[in-house]
Amino acid sequence: MEPSLATLLLLIVGAVAVVGLVAAITAPPSILVGESQWEVISAFHGMGATVFLLGSTIAVYLSWRLYTGQLGAFKDLKWLTAFSTFMAGVTVAFGNWIYIWYRGPGGPRAFFLANMPEVHQVFFEFKEFIALFTLPTMVASTFLIWKYGPALKGNPELRAAASITFLLGWAFLLLAYILGAAITKLNEVG
Amino acid sequence: MDAAVEMSHETPGDVRIPSGVAVAALLAAVIGLLVLGLVNIISAIDAGFRTAITLNTGIGPYSGKEVIAFSAWLGGWLILHVALRKRELNMRRWFGVFLVSLLVAVLLVWPPVFEAIAELF
Numbered sequence A: 001m002e003p004s005l006a007t008l009l010l011l012i013v014g015a016v017a018v019v020g021l022v023a024a025i026t027a028p029p030s031i032l033v034g035e036s037q038w039e040v041i042s043a044f045h046g047m048g049a050t051v052f053l054l055g056s057t058i059a060v061y062l063s064w065r066l067y068t069g070q071l072g073a074f075k076d077l078k079w080l081t082a083f084s085t086f087m088a089g090v091t092v093a094f095g096n097w098i099y100i101w102y103r104g105p106g107g108p109r110a111f112f113l114a115n116m117p118e119v120h121q122v123f124f125e126f127k128e129f130i131a132l133f134t135l136p137t138m139v140a141s142t143f144l145i146w147k148y149g150p151a152l153k154g155n156p157e158l159r160a161a162a163s164i165t166f167l168l169g170w171a172f173l174l175l176a177y178i179l180g181a182a183i184t185k186l187n188e189v190g
Numbered sequence B: 001m002d003a004a005v006e007m008s009h010e011t012p013g014d015v016r017i018p019s020g021v022a023v024a025a026l027l028a029a030v031i032g033l034l035v036l037g038l039v040n041i042i043s044a045i046d047a048g049f050r051t052a053i054t055l056n057t058g059i060g061p062y063s064g065k066e067v068i069a070f071s072a073w074l075g076g077w078l079i080l081h082v083a084l085r086k087r088e089l090n091m092r093r094w095f096g097v098f099l100v101s102l103l104v105a106v107l108l109v110w111p112p113v114f115e116a117i118a119e120l121f
Helices: A005-026 A037-067 A074-103 A108-115 A117-154 A156-186 B020-045 B047-052 B062-084 B091-108 B111-119
Strands: none
Touching (some): A037 A074, A037 A156, A074 A108, A074 A117, A074 A156, A074 B062, A108 A117, A108 A156, A117 B020, A117 B062, B020 B047, B020 B091, B091 B111
């Protein structure tokens, strides 16, 4: 059974609202987000990535249904992949912005190079590139889904190309998300 | 024409879309990512190139790497789309090419790999 688009939207908005509500009542925004410019940008980057992860995870499930030829809610998949692609662009843009702080004087790069060089040289360098992989893969997958439309359902090879490419984009997002969270944990935005 | 050629894919409006359109989109994406890997390796080898692609001092050479990779992706897509949009191609074969190329692109941005390649020069 597949949920309707309205149910999916309600689920995403509800999940974000619950997280926001819990955060808002347990920590004042100035403590939760911070007051410096970089803390605010970092918060948008992290929240954008989280919303991206939520939406694209549901889209991955629908992509799997497409792959197996059992997808009924094609319209839901179309809009969720488009949303994921949009969020990939937004998250990359905020990632570029916060990267200025990362490389700046007294930023985490200097800290990591002095104390844990492998964190910068392996994990951060890989993260900054693998995060970019989400955009072309999700754009390509979304393009296929929109361009061919429901005709995809009748072509196993084409629907495999669309769904597996989306799954790979999601895997790249997951890698970047985990590495980003780990880096923030090791040296918080100040 | 290839023996394993697929049928065209009909959209609801009965407009047939050849598989070349899909192949162009997938190949362009992976070309952009392969270019990202190559530009990153050249940047690790050549300090002059690294300086030349520093389009923004805030994010350093990463700015040029992004611009070059995304230009290769979108420019490549335009060219491939025009070249392949009316062709029926073997989707299975070209999707395999896409997957293998994507794996190579991932390896090219994995620091132990790209640093080892850079050290050869």
